[in-house]
Amino acid sequence: MTDVLIKVGFLAIAALNGAVIFTIMDVKGASWMQRRPGPLHVGLRGFIFPLAEILKFVQKEDIIPTEVDRPVFKWAPAYVMVSCVALFAVVPLSPTLVVADLELGVFFALAISSLGTIGVLTAGWSSANKYSLMGGLRAAGQLIAYELPLILAVVGVVIQAETMSLVGIVEKQIEWGVPFVVGGQIVGFLIFMVAATAEMMRVPFDMPIGESELTMGFMTEYSGIRFLIFYISEYMNMFILCAIASTLFLGGYHVPLLPTEWVNFYGPVVLITKTAILGFILVAVRWSQPRFREDQLQNLAWKILIPASLINILVTAIMKVGF
Amino acid sequence: MINALDPQNMNNFSEASVSVEIETEDMTLNIGPQHPSTHGVLRLVAKVDGEKVHDVKPVLGYMHRGYEKLAEVRTYPQITTLVNRIDWVAGFSNEIPFIAGAERLMEIEVPERAKHIRLILTEMARISSHFVFNGAYALEVGALTPIFYAMEDRERVLDLIESVTGGRFHPNFNRIGGVKPAAGAGPTSKKNIQDLPAGFYRDTKVAMEKVIEAADQFQNLIGGNEVFKKRTKNVGVLTAETAEAYGVSGPILRASGVKSDLRTQTDYLPYDQFDYDIPVGENGDCYDRWDVRVKEMVESAKIVLQAIDSMPSGPLQAKVPKVIKVPKGRTYVRAENPKGEMGYYIISDGGLGPYRLKVRTASFSNVSILPIMLEGALLPDLIAIMGSLDFVLGDVDR
């Protein structure tokens, strides 16, 4: 029992810390690109800006409109957050530092990652607001469309690694000497990153929020701490999907040439660094791109990403059998 | 999910029709009056079928301040304060046609120097208005960064306007017969009259170089972006014929391929002394409307640079009677404002104030095209089209 509690506590703290790191990175990246003095210079060189942001949300009134479906409305943010935290369970920080090294780790991760959608959809539906409803439906459409390329991109890795355990996948990359992204999965990696961006609803795929169209999409009616939970889960999701991408494609907790016997020491640092680099790319994309239109987003998923990932699987399979 | 009006999507549309269409009830969506993308308090009542919008009905009047009525109980010098607030993004340029109309009726010849100062500030107001458009439009299609650059660069121009007039948004600087002595120039007694503040020419040169640089930056940052092109090209196409019949003017009209600019066609300010181009679009889509405005910023900056080089000396004020009474008569003066044709039809009966003042604003006619342009558009396109019209609700409602 204590064992489980420790693990859950570790998960929550690690995921929250990841979210904080990514929040700081996003805010500072934004202010750096937009020449905003606030998060760049004010207060400990802007590092307490996220803290101020969080305090602001905490002290705000938690408004629940009268017409909403109260229990669903209240619990939707928690649902989204829990599904994010659970996703982190299978990510190995080192061969031993992993909450659950599941045989079917990849399968678990992909299954859990689509659970958050239900939270978003219920939040949109229960808000009793047309903008929220449209935001929720857009999120559902988007996540269904991008779940497929996400899964299909990972299939290539699974074929190459011959295992579905995330630790196993990293060990295979150590055995190969190079990460999979160099060893033939570059297309898979790109597809995974695009689909993951859509999955976390970030620019240029942020139509479910689309503040210029839908005011704030499925979050329109939320305020105070519940809004904060959505806000943090967004960054948590970003952190975890980047961590999974680093694990699957970039060699996870290991860097070539470093001695494998010390992997337990440098593993977490290496993984978080890789995650942060991926996160920085997402930040740069977010603050420099406009938003796609809903039909363009669907076209991109169904007409480009899915065929490309199928071809990727085919090529990987042929290479695997042939050589 | 497919815009059937868009000829590029026709083949997509045939694909969609293969699937079974489910008949669903349309949802009425109120966009505004409080909405991030309605530039104030425009309200659109639209029927939405999923993402597709039809039967858009604009509802106006949330910003109606009755300026035409108020003008009837004010004297001519007092009206300049009112008209400032019509299009607040370019406050200065609202004053020009009104003052020019009163001067025409009184048959006053304005000193050249005053005309040049008016021209410089009008062009600065145009630049500042287009900066706001650039930032806001990018925000509307989902790019969050350009507005910070636009606002920062606009500040430089507003500072210049402030240094001359004393006001950033509502200068109230024009007087019948000329311009007011500059801000900080001391009392308006005979000996102390000053005009432009010290260092104005130098600062203007720096600021205008920055404007040209900024326009180039926008061309790269926004115009060169593939996603932006996808969102705006062939979206919201407006033909020249429709635009003319609806009285659509300004950059929107020019984006539809009509080379019409009141700066060259009328003589309310001495634009004929300067050398500049009139940017014209080809397709009349959202991208062209954006593009025309960015190019216009550069042209305006060029005009200002030429104007400060050729600034004549002389008085700022023509001789005018102490109590301004405008002789009986009627006239219509129009000017090329940042948003299009703005004009004042003044009917004077020889009194202290006009008997009737009709204010023709650009945004009013420009917005009246919305129900036609938005028919069958997607919801994100609705925002893109609305944003590309660049209206200000003060200019629509008056």
Add this chain to the structure above:
Amino acid sequence: MEEFFNNIKESFKDAVLEFETINIKVGSTEWIEAHKKLRDEFNLKFFSWLSAVDWDNDVSVGEAPKESVSPCFEIITCLSDLANTNLITVSTSIDKSDPKIDSLIEVYAGANWHEREAHEMFGINFENHPNLEKLYLPDGYEGNPMLKSFELISREVKPWPGDVDVEGMPEESESDETPDD
């Protein structure tokens, strides 16, 4: 301008050119025909605006006309030609007791909103207008605010303090030296 005015004068005898604005007066029955003619023969395709004037000697706001005028609504449209500088205003008078006139929508589609505005502000009925409803004013608003008989309530409650221009104009601008760099 002069040449265009002479052309106009050939077709419309009542045309006057004052203060650089050409004005044509037409009868209210020829309202549509006159606009069709101007659009097709004189290429005045750009519909700038439509509005009305309430002529009356008995006014509640502002100054009354000095000479006596016969009470009527004057409806004015402004048309222009985009290719060059031609601009014209067309006006007609209609009776105040039965203020109605044909709608211009079939000639210029853009007249729609302008006519709605004139309808709510002056109470003029534009016949054959597809949706002659209020444009600015809220539903249930009574009265036509732009009428000269419509009082400006705030002015009735508190007289306008700024009736006199307090700041005199600078009399002479003889200081030619311009302290600038």
